[in-house]
Amino acid sequence: MHDAAPGNDAGPFDALLLLSFGGPEGPDEVVPFLENVTRGRGVPPERLAEAGAHYAQFGGVSPINAQNRELIAAIEKEFAARGPALPVYWGNRNWRPYLTDTLRRMADDGVRHAAVLVTSAYASYSGCGQYHENLLAAQAELGDAAPRLDKLRHFFNHPGFVEPLVDHVVAARASLPEALRPGARLVMTTHSIPTATAETSGPDGNAYVRQHQETARLVAAGVKKAVKFPHVPWDLVFQSRSGPPQVPWLEPDVNDHLERLHADGVRAAVLVPIGFLSDHMEVVYDLDVEAAATAERLGMQVVRAATTGSDPRFAAAVRDLVLERAAVLRGDHPERCALGTMGPSHDVCPLGCCPDPRGRGEGLRGAALHGTPA
Numbered sequence: 355m356h357d358a359a360p361g362n363d364a365g366p367f368d369a370l371l372l373l374s375f376g377g378p379e380g381p382d383e384v385v386p387f388l389e390n391v392t393r394g395r396g397v398p399p400e401r402l403a404e405a406g407a408h409y410a411q412f413g414g415v416s417p418i419n420a421q422n423r424e425l426i427a428a429i430e431k432e433f434a435a436r437g438p439a440l441p442v443y444w445g446n447r448n449w450r451p452y453l454t455d456t457l458r459r460m461a462d463d464g465v466r467h468a469a470v471l472v473t474s475a476y477a478s479y480s481g482c483g484q485y486h487e488n489l490l491a492a493q494a495e496l497g498d499a500a501p502r503l504d505k506l507r508h509f510f511n512h513p514g515f516v517e518p519l520v521d522h523v524v525a526a527r528a529s530l531p532e533a534l535r536p537g538a539r540l541v542m543t544t545h546s547i548p549t550a551t552a553e554t555s556g557p558d559g560n561a562y563v564r565q566h567q568e569t570a571r572l573v574a575a576g577v578k579k580a581v582k583f584p585h586v587p588w589d590l591v592f593q594s595r596s597g598p599p600q601v602p603w604l605e606p607d608v609n610d611h612l613e614r615l616h617a618d619g620v621r622a623a624v625l626v627p628i629g630f631l632s633d634h635m636e637v638v639y640d641l642d643v644e645a646a647a648t649a650e651r652l653g654m655q656v657v658r659a660a661t662t663g664s665d666p667r668f669a670a671a672v673r674d675l676v677l678e679r680a681a682v683l684r685g686d687h688p689e690r691c692a693l694g695t696m697g698p699s700h701d702v703c704p705l706g707c708c709p710d711p712r713g714r715g716e717g718l719r720g721a722a723l724h725g726t727p728a
């Protein structure tokens with residue numbers, strides 16, 4: 355798809371590790387999973403019970419693990435067809451297969467240096483800094499046996515992430531009654547996070563919102579081009595707020611926003627979950643159940659676009675990112691694919707990037723994964 359990366363040489367990498375959030379796969383796993391997610395994170399018990407009820411509605415099974423298995427299959431297919439011949443491993447922060455167990459298996463298999471793809475496209479503590487901490491903790495657990503790890507750059511503006519989203523929005527929009535399509539608002543949604551965390555995201559701060567604005571703009575521009583319509587209005591809004599109510603989180607909430615659009619006379623919308631790689635619980639509950647109920651109550655026609663998921667173009671993007679980073683590690687200057695105006699994201703997070711809002715503030719970063727001071 356994107357032949358930006360030169361050749362097919364993945365050296366010094368000898369494996370790819372997919373690092374994700376994890377989710378329960380049965381009713382008995384919901385409570386221990388939620389305990390893992392929220393340990394030390396100040397989530398009120400009411401919110402925890404609410405989240406538990408969402409999983410219960412789906413038989414205690416989150417879709418996220420099956421979706422990650424599909425993504426791995428798509429990447430393996432891409433590697434088999436075009437190279438490089440790298441094994442793909444999978445570990446999670448909050449549920450089996452746990453990252454530490456996977457890293458131990460990698461070491462046992464003789465892996466010495468792996469590229470790491472995190473299933474989050476954007477900079478933030480939850481989507482970047484916390485995963486760095488998880489990687490460092492897993493390496494520390496293994497000691498000298500631990501493989502070296504390099505986390506791949508944020509892919510929010512990579513065409514392999516954006517282009518499938520554009521297609522999915524076009525398809526969702528086409529499912530609206532024809533008369534409503536011209537006025538249909540694209541409501542781009544992502545996970546809300548505390549405003550203080552948003553401000554410290556990325557190397558220069560505010561990366562979380564700026565990156566999402568760029569992706570939203572790119573998706574809207576792609577849709578406009580595809581549907582040949584002069585005006586495709588869009589907004590960026592937030593969902594799945596958690597945490598105590600006195601702490602400010604990013605707004606507006608998607609449900610409040612639908613109310614606002616309705617009051618302004620907007621009759622139809624396409625919900626576009628740009629903040630997520632797959633249609634996991636935050637999508638199938640918070641949008642397809644909760645926001646859909648809000649729309650129904652308001653009498654608005656609202657459809658939801660699918661996420662990028664395991665689209666072959668995304669699997670090809672993962673291959674690009676691995677080869678690109680491998681070339682950098684060999685001292686080359688590869689082409690780096692990125693749409694829009696922000697350019698390719700940084701390879702190595704500097705000290706203080708995406709710090710833990712509840713932590714000591716200094717942050718633990720990419721260079722530390724090699725045991726070198728950041």
Ligand SMILES: CC1=C(CCC(=O)O)c2cc3nc(cc4[nH]c(cc5[nH]c(cc1n2)c(C)c5CCC(=O)O)c(CCC(=O)O)c4C)C(CCC(=O)O)=C3C
Pocket residue numbers: 375376377378388391392395397401402405416417418473474475478480481545546547548594595596597629630631634635636
């Ligand atoms: C930015 C972001 C992403 C996107 C980046 C990425 O993809 O990583 C994301 C993804 C996800 N969040 C998920 C689930 C949950 N997130 C929670 C809680 C929280 N998320 C936060 C942020 C994010 N979360 C935050 C700031 C909290 C408050 C607690 C804390 O400060 O850490 C809670 C606790 C209950 C609640 O509060 O809702 C649950 C159950 C699932 C799995 C879904 C499934 O099972 O299919 C996924 C992919």
Ligand SMILES: [Fe+2]
Pocket residue numbers: 477478482483556557703707708
């Ligand atoms: Fe970061």
